[in-house]
Amino acid sequence: MSVDARIARGGALAAWAVFFVLLWSTGTTDRYLGSRTQWVVPFGAVVLTLAATAYAYSSARTRRRGQQLTYREAVSLFALLVPLAAVLVVPHAALGSFAASRKSGGSYFLQARPPAPAKPSDVSFLDIRIAEGDDDFALEAGIKKGLRVRLLGLVTGAKNVPAGTFELARFYVACCVADAQPVGVPIDGSALGRRHFKPDTWLQVTGSLERRRGRFVVAADRIVPTREPSQPYLSFRT
């Protein structure tokens, strides 16, 4: 006996509704979207749930039999479920040093000037990088030689850093992970006898800013390997 296509359509719709509800309820939206577009998840969760419910209700009310599910439609509905399968297969996928090597090094977001941090000790990767080329911003944010900073990021293994340093970076996201950009700061761990770490290692680095050949470098006095944070990306805010 053939299958009513409405059941299959309703099933695909319900699967996406459940996915958006889970994203919303578990707070894992940050893995995919930046703060600017996160509203689409509650919107999708609510509207998809309503649509699935309304579709099921109206299908149940209609007494006559609906269209039969064809192989073509069945395969296209399965195709729609592939992203959900991808999330199930690799639930904790994250951008790392490979993605950083494919992107252009965070220059995207250096063009816009975000609000300065409330306290100089709160500076982020992006603040430090912007301050390298914008004296007014550096003054406003209090970013200068000797400033104590604490940064949590991953080792990218980038080669274009001052001698004796390695790059620690975070990915910044504007709308979704497709536009994510790594923004990195060189770390000098020589005072601790540690100059190199394996790419993709997450580190908590504490130290003071130094200026070397136009770049801010963190002279680290404490480096602690740590686990990847639950929200590995930072949102780009303007």
Next chain:
Amino acid sequence: MERSGFAVPAARGAGLPAAARRARGAWETRTVSGAALGRLLGVFVLLVLTASEAGLGQGPAQQTFLLVFTSIVVEALPFILLGALASAAIAVFLPERTFGSIARMPLALQLPSAALGGIAFPVCECGSVPVARRLISRGVHPAAGITFMLASPVMNPIVLLSTWVAYGGHERGAEMVAGRAGLGLITAVVAGLAIGRTRADDLLRSRPSTHEERAHDHGHAGRATAFSGHLVGDFLFMGKFIVLGAALSAFVQAAVPESTISALGGDPVLSTLALMAVAYLLSLCSEADAFIAASFTSFTLGSQLAFLVLGPIADVKLSVLYGATFRRWFVARLLVVTVPLIIAGSLVFEALIR
């Protein structure tokens, strides 16, 4: 009633060998039994479990691909949903006479109204496609429908605001916003006129309508049933093409380093073409693309403008979506009309601001 006639034409697949035609016909019409659907579902679950157990997708390149792929889909699907909501509302709640009176308006009035309609419909490019399809199928001139579809992602106030911010507000923001809105508007109108001077049937791709949609057309079901039928039909139809487009775009992002194009920044025409190719391949949301465009500092502002204007009009995921919505020739003609126009416009822009 829809004017485009979403029946499968008899000539469809006429160029194929007989065996292929038969196979295609069987593929499109053969129904799935409950047991077969259960087997398909079982195979799907088995594949997912096997991939998970085997650690597939754990490599850095695969993770980058999967993450970019799913994030594009997660971001785009709600916009498709928004577009499907608007499209279903147009189909069910707007009376036929409304479209009759719009269709009777002179094209010279329909086009600018459609182009400026984007201000009132602030969604990304994915959402405007189902709305344009519905407008055209209900009698709005195809040229006006295409103009609306191409202009709305550029005239969107959020897009223009993000362009202003990305270009440093008072530094270059005003020029880039004016350039983007102006060139985007001109490109949308010219493309609408060049491609849309045809009948809706010749422009829109055939798409079998669901029972629920037809029930509404023939007045057999309530409006709520028809609305949910249209909504679900549009969402599922467009959704699968977004999945395909996102996969292609994610593959490009994982496979091609961005640095490979930065060497082309010297020549004005070559650099413009290079950034347009990047815009096409990356398939970025028009609300974020200004930040990416602004980063190409080795490229001229004119080239960056070309990136900003082409991206919301044509990219990998949109091409797949256009292919599903319009006839096969649509994407090729769209590129033939818009690419030279955008190159010329960006060169003029560069000369004006220098």
